[in-house]
Amino acid sequence: xxxxxxxxxxxxxxxxxxxxxRIVWAMxxxxxxxxxxxxxxxxxxxxxxxTEARVDRLEGLLAGSQVEVLGDEGARRAGELxxxxxxxxxxxxxxxxxxxxxxxxxxxxxxxxLRSAAGLLGHELVLYxx
Amino acid sequence: MLLGSYHWAVVTKRSVSLADxxxxxxxxxxxxxxxxxSAWLSSAAERQLRVRRGLRGVAAWEAEAGALTAEEIxxxxxxxxxxxxxxxxxxxxxxxx
Numbered sequence: 155x156x157x158x159x160x161x162x163x164x165x166x167x168x169x170x171x172x173x174x175x176r177i178v179w180a181m182x183x184x185x186x187x188x189x190x191x192x193x194x195x196x197x198x199x200x201x202x203x204x205t206e207a208r209v210d211r212l213e214g215l216l217a218g219s220q221v222e223v224l225g226d227e228g229a230r231r232a233g234e235l236x237x238x239x240x241x242x243x244x245x246x247x248x249x250x251x252x253x254x255x256x257x258x259x260x261x262x263x264x265x266x267x268l269r270s271a272a273g274l275l276g277h278e279l280v281l282y283x284x
Numbered sequence: 285m286l287l288g289s290y291h292w293a294v295v296t297k298r299s300v301s302l303a304d305x306x307x308x309x310x311x312x313x314x315x316x317x318x319x320x321x322s323a324w325l326s327s328a329a330e331r332q333l334r335v336r337r338g339l340r341g342v343a344a345w346e347a348e349a350g351a352l353t354a355e356e357i358x359x360x361x362x363x364x365x366x367x368x369x370x371x372x373x374x375x376x377x378x379x380x381x
Binding site for chain 2: 179
């Protein structure tokens with residue numbers, strides 16, 4: 155068990171916030187109060203905006219988050235990792251990759267793809283499953 | 285707005301004064317991170333602005349959904365501490381508003 159330096163949010167974390175999950179908001183507040191700015195892969199943002207009507211709440215959460223765009227290199231890495239993890243869930247792969255790169259804990263849905271991708275990166279997944 | 289992309293942003297020059305020990309610590313940190321003194325300071329300021337905007341976002345949600353109670357705030361802090369110490373968890377009971 156090793157410590158983590160930050161947080162990465164998956165789409166489920168954004169959905170939970172949009173739906174008013176108070177513990178997620180309380181944890182987000184605690185992170186910011188400790189100077190931690192959670193990271194959110196852009197693909198997770200896209201997925202949350204696809205399903206959630208309360209975009210005002212999503213905007214509120216994202217105001218205190220760092221949205222990461224994949225870019226050319228990142229997209230290639232994510233695609234290759236998804237192939238190795240045998241998944242088409244590019245959001246989960248992007249979350250796992252960001253968590254490994256930032257040595258961060260993850261707030262997301264429990265997904266096999268997330269665990270597989272983290273494992274392939276040699277990163278022990280620390281997950282708060284929402 | 286180009287937060288997070290110092291190298292792409294239009295740069296404004298400002299003359300700032302720092303305490304000697306702060307300037308020295310920033311210089312060391314910037315070297316360790318492989319960035320310039322200015323880039324390091326810009327990144328730190330950007331982070332602080334994001335925290336500020338984020339806390340305003342939390343306040344806006346609280347204004348609509350009800351302020352977080354002391355118990356909820358403590359639970360959020362405890363959850364964060366557990367995650368940062370490397371302990372996984374699962375939402376047991378979701379309270380929404």
